[in-house]
Amino acid sequence: MSIFTSEMKQVFYKSTATNSHLYVWKVQATASQLLKAVRLSDNELQNFTDLKTEKRKVEFLACRIALKNLFTEELILDHFTSGKPFIKEVKHLSISHSHNYIAIAFGETEIGLDIEKPQEKMLRLISRVLSEQENKTFLKNPSIELACKLWGAKESVLKYIGDKNLNYRDDIKLQGNYACYLGQEFNIYHEDVEEMILTYVEKMI
Numbered sequence: 001m002s003i004f005t006s007e008m009k010q011v012f013y014k015s016t017a018t019n020s021h022l023y024v025w026k027v028q029a030t031a032s033q034l035l036k037a038v039r040l041s042d043n044e045l046q047n048f049t050d051l052k053t054e055k056r057k058v059e060f061l062a063c064r065i066a067l068k069n070l071f072t073e074e075l076i077l078d079h080f081t082s083g084k085p086f087i088k089e090v091k092h093l094s095i096s097h098s099h100n101y102i103a104i105a106f107g108e109t110e111i112g113l114d115i116e117k118p119q120e121k122m123l124r125l126i127s128r129v130l131s132e133q134e135n136k137t138f139l140k141n142p143s144i145e146l147a148c149k150l151w152g153a154k155e156s157v158l159k160y161i162g163d164k165n166l167n168y169r170d171d172i173k174l175q176g177n178y179a180c181y182l183g184q185e186f187n188i189y190h191e192d193v194e195e196m197i198l199t200y201v202e203k204m205i
Contacts, residue, residue, distance in 0.1 A: 020107030084162035112160025152199030
């Protein structure tokens with residue numbers, strides 16, 4: 001199902017091998033414009049009002065516009081204490097936002113995703129999330145794009161696990177297109193979406 005509105009442009013869709021659905025939208029509106037395009041419950045409206053920044057308000061509304069268009073206007077997006085999002089309409093849900101892009105994945109099996117814009121600063125920050133061995137491998141052939149993909153892979157595993165106390169360096173191990181977390185193994189996938197890199201992980205069967 002494609003969603004094209006004056007406020008949000010769908011720029012990517014993919015169905016994975018496990019029948020999960022991945023969407024990316026480019027947000028082309030302010031919070032005040034988005035607010036006119038969605039019907040919020042009283043509780044949602046209060047949560048929206050409590051947000052302090054324009055960026056957070058745009059993300060809040062854009063996610064709900066996307067999900068309410070995909071499912072139903074009565075849909076309520078909520079979060080576990082871990083911060084992991086959920087809706088009653090599907091078993092598993094993962095959300096990521098960066099700059100003016102919103103990425104959403106959902107399906108019958110768990111999935112974790114992250115969307116990032118390759119930036120120079122990632123070259124300085126990537127060592128914070130890589131293990132010593134991973135960083136040595138990265139430094140053999142460093143690039144902004146690779147740093148973005150590695151960062152996205154670690155974030156995607158975090159989104160899959162849903163544990164805010166997870167340690168990027170020690171708990172998540174990366175090797176090529178695979179990741180491991182406490183004995184759980186994942187396939188890592190990357191997609192170029194306009195100026196962004198979309199990364200997602202699914203558990204190996």
